[in-house]
Amino acid sequence: xxxxxxxxxxxxxxxxxxxxxxxxxxxxxxxxxxxxxxxxxxxxxxxxxxxxxxxxxxxxxxxxxxxxxxxxxxxxxxxxxxxxxxxxxxxxxxxxxxxxxxxxxxxxxxxxxxxxxxxxxxxxxxxxxxxxxxxxxxxxxxxxxxxxxxxxxxxxxxxxxxxxxxxxxxxxxxxxxxxxxxxxxxxxxxxxxxxxxxxxxxxxxxxxxxxxxxxxxxxxxxxxxxxxxxxxxxxxxxxxxxxxxxxxxxxxxxxxxxxxxxxxxxxxxxxxxxxxxxxxxxxxxxxxxxxx
Amino acid sequence: xxxxxxxxxxxxxxxxxxxxxxxxxxxxxxxxxxxxxxxxxxxxxxxxxxxxxxxxxxxxxxxxxxxxxxxxxxxxxxxxxxxxxxxxxxxxxxxxxxxxxxxxxxxxxxxxxxxxxxxxxxxxxxxxxxxxxxxxxxxxxxxxxxxxxxxxxxxxxxxxxxxxxxxxxxxxxxxxxxxxxxxxxxxxxxxxxxxxxxxxxxxxxxxxxxxxxxxxxxxxxxxxxxxxxxxxxxxxxxxxxxxxxxxxxxxxxxxxxxxxxxxxxxxxxxxxxxxxxxxxxxxxxxxxxxxxxxxxxxxxxxxxxxxxxxxxxxxx
Numbered sequence: 001x002x003x004x005x006x007x008x009x010x011x012x013x014x015x016x017x018x019x020x021x022x023x024x025x026x027x028x029x030x031x032x033x034x035x036x037x038x039x040x041x042x043x044x045x046x047x048x049x050x051x052x053x054x055x056x057x058x059x060x061x062x063x064x065x066x067x068x069x070x071x072x073x074x075x076x077x078x079x080x081x082x083x084x085x086x087x088x089x090x091x092x093x094x095x096x097x098x099x100x101x102x103x104x105x106x107x108x109x110x111x112x113x114x115x116x117x118x119x120x121x122x123x124x125x126x127x128x129x130x131x132x133x134x135x136x137x138x139x140x141x142x143x144x145x146x147x148x149x150x151x152x153x154x155x156x157x158x159x160x161x162x163x164x165x166x167x168x169x170x171x172x173x174x175x176x177x178x179x180x181x182x183x184x185x186x187x188x189x190x191x192x193x194x195x196x197x198x199x200x201x202x203x204x205x206x207x208x209x210x211x212x213x214x215x216x217x218x219x220x221x222x223x224x225x226x227x228x229x230x231x232x233x234x235x236x237x238x239x240x241x242x243x244x245x246x247x248x249x250x251x252x253x254x255x256x257x258x259x260x261x262x263x264x265x266x267x268x269x270x271x272x273x274x275x276x277x278x279x280x281x282x283x284x285x286x287x288x289x290x291x292x
Numbered sequence: 293x294x295x296x297x298x299x300x301x302x303x304x305x306x307x308x309x310x311x312x313x314x315x316x317x318x319x320x321x322x323x324x325x326x327x328x329x330x331x332x333x334x335x336x337x338x339x340x341x342x343x344x345x346x347x348x349x350x351x352x353x354x355x356x357x358x359x360x361x362x363x364x365x366x367x368x369x370x371x372x373x374x375x376x377x378x379x380x381x382x383x384x385x386x387x388x389x390x391x392x393x394x395x396x397x398x399x400x401x402x403x404x405x406x407x408x409x410x411x412x413x414x415x416x417x418x419x420x421x422x423x424x425x426x427x428x429x430x431x432x433x434x435x436x437x438x439x440x441x442x443x444x445x446x447x448x449x450x451x452x453x454x455x456x457x458x459x460x461x462x463x464x465x466x467x468x469x470x471x472x473x474x475x476x477x478x479x480x481x482x483x484x485x486x487x488x489x490x491x492x493x494x495x496x497x498x499x500x501x502x503x504x505x506x507x508x509x510x511x512x513x514x515x516x517x518x519x520x521x522x523x524x525x526x527x528x529x530x531x532x533x534x535x536x537x538x539x540x541x542x543x544x545x546x547x548x549x550x551x552x553x554x555x556x557x558x559x560x561x562x563x564x565x566x567x568x569x570x571x572x573x574x575x576x577x578x579x580x581x582x583x584x585x586x587x588x589x590x591x592x593x594x595x596x597x598x599x600x601x602x603x604x605x606x607x608x
């Protein structure tokens with residue numbers, strides 16, 4: 001009995017991690033698909049979103065729903081500023097320049113966060129993270145349920161947005177042929193801007209959902225970017241739903257390996273999966289696709 | 293004129309310990325320490341530039357190979373009691389072998405994906421260094437690594453104990469790396485490297501296998517990085533996991549990209565500026581990274597050729 005409930009608990013933990021990685025990886029895949037750009041500072045969007053949430057909830061004492069909406073709003077603005085200052089300057093340049101510029105942004109943001117906020121991890125427990133739902137000896141924090149339900153709603157909404165709306169369709173078209181889009185009159189700049197704002201917002205939503213469960217610290221972004229990128233590679237370059245599925249695979253494997261094999265090496269799991277996928281199916285787990 | 297200038301510079305560099313003793317007798321030890329670091333970083337940056345600047349693969353795994361070399365040398369010297377030269381060669385070979393093994397799956401990735409894959413490798417290496425406590429002692433560090441002794445077993449031996457001795461050893465290593473760098477990047481091999489970097493499909497069509505040359509440059513660079521790692525730990529006599537973090541990658545990127553990608557002179561100038569300057573200014577590591585990141589961002593966006601283009605303009 002304890003064995004099974006233990007396993008279930010780890011699975012649930014893995015799903016929570018997967019949801020977090022998936023929200024970050026989906027943004028990364030969108031940027032890669034639409035703008036052909038790898039944003040190394042993407043994990044820092046999550047980190048800044050988490051601190052914005054901490055500021056609103058713990059420091060200013062705002063109620064959870066308001067703080068949880070405020071942080072993504074702040075990060076959407078941040079994403080727009082980032083697009084205007086850094087991304088616009090590097091988009092026409094070679095991928096070397098893009099990569100180093102976003103990596104440099106990530107380093108600057110991480111170290112500024114250390115200077116301003118200190119290295120001491122912050123905890124943001126909420127009423128939902130302390131309340132436990134018990135079903136037949138199986139215990140689950142309400143916050144985890146919230147993460148999973150919210151993640152499902154968000155991924156469904158994202159899928160509908162990309163499939164149905166005018167902007168979403170423009171995003172898909174741009175991921176297939178940017179020049180042709182510009183020729184037929186798609187506002188390429190605006191769609192890129194929407195993509196960045198959306199990606200930054202998604203990372204911040206993930207941060208507000210999982211921050212009550214995990215600690216917040218300044219250099220958590222780097223590892224997160226790398227894991228999300230491992231998911232993007234495993235899911236098939238720039239294919240958003242593939243990246244989401246691969247994120248859940250990574251999250252669950254990490255939780256199980258962390259609990260049954262070795263906790264210390266759990267951060268290496270994502271890369272083992274990525275390398276295995278590359279050796280076995282270089283086109284990604286779900287086959288070759290064109291576009292997002 | 294040019295030759296005379298280089299000769300004079302070489303004379304100054306070689307006689308630096310005496311110059312330092314004469315000019316700043318009170319801070320002699322500190323200045324020499326900075327000079328040793330500069331020489332070692334220059335050698336490491338040159339090896340990094342072989343991959344980034346000459347075959348055009350943006351690897352971020354260099355700290356991993358430096359770390360493999362450093363830990364191999366530290367373990368061979370402390371646990372197995374190997375002499376310095378044996379530990380140095382063992383460290384270089386270990387790093388080279390690791391690079392050749394991981395290079396095969398990593399080079400299946402192209403462009404940005406390769407960069408992320410190598411960054412992942414660097415991260416895994418640092419996780420291992422922190423957690424494989426039985427071997428690396430984790431955050432407790434490997435300590436009491438003996439000072440280098442040059443010589444073959446049974447023959448005459450030269451123990452390096454003084455700071456000037458360490459300086460000349462590091463300088464000798466740097467000279468060897470400079471010769472290797474020149475040798476690899478000129479001649480036929482260098483032209484093959486540049487062909488792969490500048491136009492991969494064309495190079496392939498001309499019978500130059502891009503994968504083979506990339507893997508070769510990657511492995512040689514890792515071997516050199518491993519050797520530098522061995523020198524580094526024998527100088528400091530301690531090796532900790534913090535020596536192989538992403539901060540080292542940032543340092544190397546700054547040296548290579550701000551100095552001048554693919555240029556011997558640019559990388560050397562970058563190494564001198566960005567190793568000596570922060571030491572002299574006594575910057576805290578976090579501030580240093582903030583400033584480095586901002587500089588890197590400005591340079592790659594505004595003038596991607598780095599200081600080298602300024603130097604070239606000045607020479608005209």
